[in-house]
Amino acid sequence: MRSSALFPRAPCRERLSTLRANVCALCKRHVRAAVSAPRPARRGRGASRSARKAGFQVQSCAVAAPERHVALYRSELGYRTDFAAQYSLLEIIGKGNFGTVWLAASREEPSHQVAVKVVPKSREDRSHEESLECIRREVAMWGSLSGDSRYVAELLGLYEDVHNVYLVQQLCQGGDLSEALKDGPLPEACCAAVMWCVLSAIRDCHDHRLALMDVKPQNFLLTAAATGVAEGPSSSSGGGVRHLRLEDQVAGGSACPCVVACDFGCSLSYTELMRGAKRAGSPVFFAPEQFTSSYGLVVDEWAAGVMLYLLLSGRYPFWDCKRDELDKTLPAYQVMLAVCSAPIAFGGPEWRGISREARDLVSQLLDRNPATRLTADAALEHPWFARWMTAPRPPSPEAGNGNVAATKDAARTTKKSPRRGRASSDSPAAAAPPPEDSAAGCCCGTPVQSAALGFGGPTLSPCCGASNIVPLPSHAPVRATTPSAGQAATSASVAAMDVAGSDDEDAPSCSVDFL
Numbered sequence: 001m002r003s004s005a006l007f008p009r010a011p012c013r014e015r016l017s018t019l020r021a022n023v024c025a026l027c028k029r030h031v032r033a034a035v036s037a038p039r040p041a042r043r044g045r046g047a048s049r050s051a052r053k054a055g056f057q058v059q060s061c062a063v064a065a066p067e068r069h070v071a072l073y074r075s076e077l078g079y080r081t082d083f084a085a086q087y088s089l090l091e092i093i094g095k096g097n098f099g100t101v102w103l104a105a106s107r108e109e110p111s112h113q114v115a116v117k118v119v120p121k122s123r124e125d126r127s128h129e130e131s132l133e134c135i136r137r138e139v140a141m142w143g144s145l146s147g148d149s150r151y152v153a154e155l156l157g158l159y160e161d162v163h164n165v166y167l168v169q170q171l172c173q174g175g176d177l178s179e180a181l182k183d184g185p186l187p188e189a190c191c192a193a194v195m196w197c198v199l200s201a202i203r204d205c206h207d208h209r210l211a212l213m214d215v216k217p218q219n220f221l222l223t224a225a226a227t228g229v230a231e232g233p234s235s236s237s238g239g240g241v242r243h244l245r246l247e248d249q250v251a252g253g254s255a256c257p258c259v260v261a262c263d264f265g266c267s268l269s270y271t272e273l274m275r276g277a278k279r280a281g282s283p284v285f286f287a288p289e290q291f292t293s294s295y296g297l298v299v300d301e302w303a304a305g306v307m308l309y310l311l312l313s314g315r316y317p318f319w320d321c322k323r324d325e326l327d328k329t330l331p332a333y334q335v336m337l338a339v340c341s342a343p344i345a346f347g348g349p350e351w352r353g354i355s356r357e358a359r360d361l362v363s364q365l366l367d368r369n370p371a372t373r374l375t376a377d378a379a380l381e382h383p384w385f386a387r388w389m390t391a392p393r394p395p396s397p398e399a400g401n402g403n404v405a406a407t408k409d410a411a412r413t414t415k416k417s418p419r420r421g422r423a424s425s426d427s428p429a430a431a432a433p434p435p436e437d438s439a440a441g442c443c444c445g446t447p448v449q450s451a452a453l454g455f456g457g458p459t460l461s462p463c464c465g466a467s468n469i470v471p472l473p474s475h476a477p478v479r480a481t482t483p484s485a486g487q488a489a490t491s492a493s494v495a496a497m498d499v500a501g502s503d504d505e506d507a508p509s510c511s512v513d514f515l
């Protein structure tokens with residue numbers, strides 16, 4: 001008769017569970033990790049060697065001092081290894097191509113919630129070393145910006161274990177911007193508030209000699225200020241992404257911008273760009289030069305132009321259909337043809353209520369010539385923003401309240417606007433609401449003093465019958481599109497575009513290899 005008494009050493013489930021039950025709470029983690037980890041091929045001294053090779057710190061439970069339990073693995077990236085001791089993962093809040101984003105709470109202070117991007121160290125399509133290199137790159141780029149720009153999601157901590165890397169970041173309760181677009185285009189005032197943050201994030205990246213390379217609504221997250229969760233000026237105005245005010249986004253207004261940039265997986269440094277490095281991304285956001293030749297930082301401004309068009313109209317430029325109607329399996333060469341040669345249409349009914357300044361900014365960002373394309377820095381001074389500034393809070397270096405990024409931003413805005421005048425928030429001009437519907441470009445009753453706000457734009461005059469469309473400054477003409485740029489592009493060496501490898505639910509996406 002076969003019994004455990006006769007075969008006392010036979011490995012069985014009961015024996016394993018008894019083993020687990022007998023170890024201390026700290027050791028439990030050690031046992032679990034050891035069970036799930038790849039087994040060493042040999043026992044004895046050989047086992048220690050293979051385990052060390054696999055990244056383990058081999059230690060005996062019986063002799064290990066309690067404080068050594070936190071360092072179960074030899075860190076491969078130099079990050080902390082005690083993630084499980086610091087945070088508990090609560091639920092999945094987002095999934096991307098490279099990782100899963102979790103809502104997590106600090107164990108020490110459970111009310112402190114964060115977002116944690118869990119990135120596996122190994123993937124089927126790339127080696128362990130390649131995966132680690134990608135993580136290192138993303139962290140280096142993100143880390144250099146986080147804390148230095150208030151328009152970039154804050155990176156709060158880096159952890160790793162044998163399987164994953166854990167990027168602890170600021171929790172953005174509103175999800176990504178594409179969610180907000182599901183109910184159709186945003187009101188123009190909200191678009192101005194959102195685009196202020198998007199262009200500020202791009203400007204800050206470019207100041208750090210980095211190109212974001214993947215500017216699209218999915219990569220901008222709505223913060224508490226956008227959802228009205230936080231107490232402050234935004235929430236007092238009703239909260240919600242459709243009730244954003246531009247003045248709350250400018251340094252010196254709200255403590256927290258309504259959207260922040262996340263996902264630096266595609267970012268490239270200026271040096272890499274100059275060396276001709278390429279990045280996969282979403283082709284509908286590609287600038288024409290990305291299909292044809294080497295390119296520079298201003299590809300981000302083009303993508304911001306596509307985003308602005310999308311926010312205002314609910315459509316992608318160059319395609320005569322709504323955002324969710326765009327064929328996600330569109331062949332890449334068709335995307336290229338449209339981006340490089342189709343005219344930018346402002347004729348549809350969705351553009352009827354949109355101001356002329358907005359169209360002008362779109363046209364200047366979607367300039368097919370990268371040399372003359374508006375930079376983010378210059379775009380932030382476009383008169384369109386002045387139009388939506390209703391209760392100005394002139395930024396001051398003190399506005400940051402000790403926050404390095406906010407103080408820097410406030411100082412920069414002040415420095416850039418030497419002619420900035422103080423428009424009191426209780427003056428009639430400042431208190432007047434922005435035009436809800438500027439169908440005829442009417443600014444009646446909203447004499448916004450843009451020059452006084454330091455944007456360098458013209459002073460908008462009150463509506464006066466026939467001349468209700470505010471004249472644009474002579475240096476900012478609305479450009480006609482130049483289809484000729486596209487003809488050159490058709491002969492481009494676009495070799496392999498894998499449309500199926502889309503990382504974007506809402507837009508055709510492909511990884512692009514150039515011959």
Ligand SMILES: Nc1ncnc2c1ncn2[C@@H]1O[C@H](COP(=O)(O)OP(=O)(O)OP(=O)(O)O)[C@@H](O)[C@H]1O
Nearest residue numbers: 094095096097098099101115170171172176263503
């Ligand atoms: N800090 C955050 N707070 C709240 N939600 C977040 C946060 N970061 C990411 N998310 C959510 O998780 C999703 C995926 O995140 P992210 O884009 O960083 O992953 P990824 O793997 O790099 O994606 P991609 O495939 O675009 O490269 C986002 O679209 C967003 O909805």
